Amino acid sequence: MRYDLKHLATFVAVAEELNFHRAADRLTMAQPAVSRVVLELEERLGVKLLERTTRKVRLTESGRYLLEEAQDILGRIDVAENTVRLLASGTKAILRIGYTTITGHSLLPDITREFRRANPDVRLELTYLHAPAQRDKILQDEIDLGFIEGSFQSSEIESRPLAQHRLMALLPPNHPLSTRQSLTIDDLAREELVMGTNAEWPTLRRIVVDAFQKAGQVLTVAQEASSLTGILGLVTAGVGITIFTGMPRFCGEHAIVPKPIVTDPPVIVETHLAWRRASLSGAMRRFIETSEHVGRSYML
Amino acid sequence: MRYDLKHLATFVAVAEELNFHRAADRLTMAQPAVSRVVLELEERLGVKLLERTTRKVRLTESGRYLLEEAQDILGRIDVAENTVRLLASGTKAILRIGYTTITGHSLLPDITREFRRANPDVRLELTYLHAPAQRDKILQDEIDLGFIEGSFQSSEIESRPLAQHRLMALLPPNHPLSTRQSLTIDDLAREELVMGTNAEWPTLRRIVVDAFQKAGQVLTVAQEASSLTGILGLVTAGVGITIFTGMPRFCGEHAIVPKPIVTDPPVIVETHLAWRRASLSGAMRRFIETSEHVGRSYML
DNA sequence: ATCATTGATCCAAAAATGTTATCAATGTGC
DNA sequence: GCACATTGATAACATTTTTGGATCAATGAT
Numbered sequence: 001m002r003y004d005l006k007h008l009a010t011f012v013a014v015a016e017e018l019n020f021h022r023a024a025d026r027l028t029m030a031q032p033a034v035s036r037v038v039l040e041l042e043e044r045l046g047v048k049l050l051e052r053t054t055r056k057v058r059l060t061e062s063g064r065y066l067l068e069e070a071q072d073i074l075g076r077i078d079v080a081e082n083t084v085r086l087l088a089s090g091t092k093a094i095l096r097i098g099y100t101t102i103t104g105h106s107l108l109p110d111i112t113r114e115f116r117r118a119n120p121d122v123r124l125e126l127t128y129l130h131a132p133a134q135r136d137k138i139l140q141d142e143i144d145l146g147f148i149e150g151s152f153q154s155s156e157i158e159s160r161p162l163a164q165h166r167l168m169a170l171l172p173p174n175h176p177l178s179t180r181q182s183l184t185i186d187d188l189a190r191e192e193l194v195m196g197t198n199a200e201w202p203t204l205r206r207i208v209v210d211a212f213q214k215a216g217q218v219l220t221v222a223q224e225a226s227s228l229t230g231i232l233g234l235v236t237a238g239v240g241i242t243i244f245t246g247m248p249r250f251c252g253e254h255a256i257v258p259k260p261i262v263t264d265p266p267v268i269v270e271t272h273l274a275w276r277r278a279s280l281s282g283a284m285r286r287f288i289e290t291s292e293h294v295g296r297s298y299m300l
Numbered sequence: 301m302r303y304d305l306k307h308l309a310t311f312v313a314v315a316e317e318l319n320f321h322r323a324a325d326r327l328t329m330a331q332p333a334v335s336r337v338v339l340e341l342e343e344r345l346g347v348k349l350l351e352r353t354t355r356k357v358r359l360t361e362s363g364r365y366l367l368e369e370a371q372d373i374l375g376r377i378d379v380a381e382n383t384v385r386l387l388a389s390g391t392k393a394i395l396r397i398g399y400t401t402i403t404g405h406s407l408l409p410d411i412t413r414e415f416r417r418a419n420p421d422v423r424l425e426l427t428y429l430h431a432p433a434q435r436d437k438i439l440q441d442e443i444d445l446g447f448i449e450g451s452f453q454s455s456e457i458e459s460r461p462l463a464q465h466r467l468m469a470l471l472p473p474n475h476p477l478s479t480r481q482s483l484t485i486d487d488l489a490r491e492e493l494v495m496g497t498n499a500e501w502p503t504l505r506r507i508v509v510d511a512f513q514k515a516g517q518v519l520t521v522a523q524e525a526s527s528l529t530g531i532l533g534l535v536t537a538g539v540g541i542t543i544f545t546g547m548p549r550f551c552g553e554h555a556i557v558p559k560p561i562v563t564d565p566p567v568i569v570e571t572h573l574a575w576r577r578a579s580l581s582g583a584m585r586r587f588i589e590t591s592e593h594v595g596r597s598y599m600l
Numbered sequence: 601a602t603c604a605t606t607g608a609t610c611c612a613a614a615a616a617t618g619t620t621a622t623c624a625a626t627g628t629g630c
Numbered sequence: 631g632c633a634c635a636t637t638g639a640t641a642a643c644a645t646t647t648t649t650g651g652a653t654c655a656a657t658g659a660t
Binding site: 319321334353356357 | 640641
Binding site: 019020021031032034035036039052053054055056057 | 605606607608609610
């Protein structure tokens, strides 16, 4: 670094006062030091910032520009410093949260709304990540909290069950099975199935595959899509049935018809909130508390 | 200033590498120095930025935030430094230009369009200022160039005539005088006159007052407005006639009817471009050149 | 013409910065 | 389980940088 904040601050003082002595007073240093610092800055930039006669100081075009920039930069540093302190004191906080599609469409919005209301000084950064990715990011300290289906086995990661969902079939409106009260795995095995890709929906896929296996069936997927909207679009278009953990809140029954899937024992998908045990902060603690509170109404 | 760019840059290097030795290499300094600088920064902020075991370095929440901010700030400083150099070398420039209403509605747009085309690296900052204010701002070096009516007498200020305008009466469409080819001061003295306020239009007011005086009349203003659009609004509404230096380009003849004012000798308002002799820069020189070129078609 | 005020320069003292050598802690590999 | 390499922190010392007081030359005001 060829110069530092001292140079900028000194230059700003001189440029604002247009007088080296007054600037020196303001900075509580001697005038020669001010002279030299400004000269040094000019020399290191290779640019004249001030036109000085022995009676008057005037900014050059470059100087004028640098004055504005430097004021701004120094201001930003002050703000940053302040924010750093607030973050450290716990007054402010930033929580980086991972979520999956299953948790993202109803549970997470409810929790964040509630949490924001009670903690306006905490910024939430939400990142869509499937469960395995969340595991990595939690361990690498790239997210603070993860909403996942199931839980992780790791001594470094702690998790708490938040919500339970039953598997549900989502049918297009005029599907033959839409008159039924509920469906079985055997019903579904005979149908065209639309499912999320394994890359994006690894956990749900595993759960569904297991459920089929237990019922003595094999899951055959007719069509895949990576996003929830993509899947629902295919269902609405009549391509087939999908299996999900509930009815997405934004769906109307005229486009998507939900039917419970009956199995014995019932398949229950548990959503967990997970975090690195060693990184637990105050804001995280409060977020976990809110999540458990809100999640209670999602428990069967 | 409690800490320097050195501290920020060092912290950024460590935070990015998450390793003091590699950071030291990158900064071409010894590792103990890096340690000390980071410790110093933490101490001065009063905030722990890095969690370090003897085997691993991890950012705290504050540290993560500061990393992003510091990267950004350092980047801005680089950009500022670069821009300062470009400004000094004349590659880039910022011209602060004052203009009055008379010059602002036709001459200035023509000049800036032409100038921008030829000098894309020069930013023009246009400020509306009446002539006396421009005089002060030029002397105080708060604007580089001023478009004014008339010229200043000052050894410090140089100016160049750019355009000449004849006084013109602007009438509402159905005014009795609108059938006439031209008008005299005596005609106008009998009419209701709408004029710009003295505060905002000092120069034009003085010119008009002088013209009336020479014709043995006294200017009586029925209604004042501060802005050109306000004045024209009053004229269109039939409140009275105004006196201006031409037909504003944005007016249609269905709303405003221009009539030449005949006097002997003719009253000619000369628009000048003025600047502080001592501040003449390359960009200013080019702007002046363009102005004179474009202005030529405005000379009678 | 005198005087006060301006920014720049010189020099010695003080402060800071950086380097080498070293340490304690902790994973890694055999 | 033990030697070893690697981690960040510390100590001591040399060097560089920074600072403040005295002073200077230039210049506008009285």
